[in-house]
Amino acid sequence: MDSIDYENRLYGKHMIELEYIIINEQAYSFYFTANRKSPLLLIALLLEDGTLLKQSVLNSGKGYEVRKKALKRKIQTMARRHYFLHKILPHPKHYNVEKTNIYCEIMQKINDKMK
Numbered sequence: 001m002d003s004i005d006y007e008n009r010l011y012g013k014h015m016i017e018l019e020y021i022i023i024n025e026q027a028y029s030f031y032f033t034a035n036r037k038s039p040l041l042l043i044a045l046l047l048e049d050g051t052l053l054k055q056s057v058l059n060s061g062k063g064y065e066v067r068k069k070a071l072k073r074k075i076q077t078m079a080r081r082h083y084f085l086h087k088i089l090p091h092p093k094h095y096n097v098e099k100t101n102i103y104c105e106i107m108q109k110i111n112d113k114m115k
Contacts (some may be wrong), residue, residue, distance in 0.1 A: 006113055013106045018072070020099055021045065021079045021090060025107055027099035028090040030075055032068070043071040045079055046091040053078045 020027040030045040041064075044054040055074045057067050079090060 006110070009106050009109055013103065013110065016099055016103050016106075018069075020096060020103075021076050021094075022103065023080060023083050023089060025100070025104055026089075027096045027103050028079070028094040029096050029099075030072075030079075030090075030094060032072075041067055041071060043068075043075045045075055045094060047079075047082065047088050048091055049086075049088050051082070051088070053082065 016022070016027060020029060022028075028045070030043055032043050033041075039058050040056050041059045042054065042056040044052060046052055053075055055071045055078075057071060059067065082088060
């Protein structure tokens with residue numbers, strides 16, 4: 001694998017990690033809702049034990065993408081922390097097979113390069 005291919009794989013890994021919750025190299029989606037007319041942005045994730053992790057912020061219209069990104073990071077952190085403390089994964093309905101397969105393939109190739 002040449003350096004450009006390696007950098008592309010690192011970029012792909014990073015993009016999946018930004019958009020999904022990664023636990024044990026498995027990708028999970030979360031519920032996101034926003035309506036330009038609503039004053040609220042909401043991101044939520046249901047866990048296997050029925051716990052609902054959620055974050056919301058008032059949507060003033062300004063900085064929409066920044067607020068959305070911050071909420072995603074908070075939910076990702078909450079989910080990983082909950083897993084490490086309680087060993088409870090996100091609910092299977094949030095499991096994303098396609099992104100998990102892509103992520104695992106990228107990680108395998110990155111790990112092979114490191115050997």
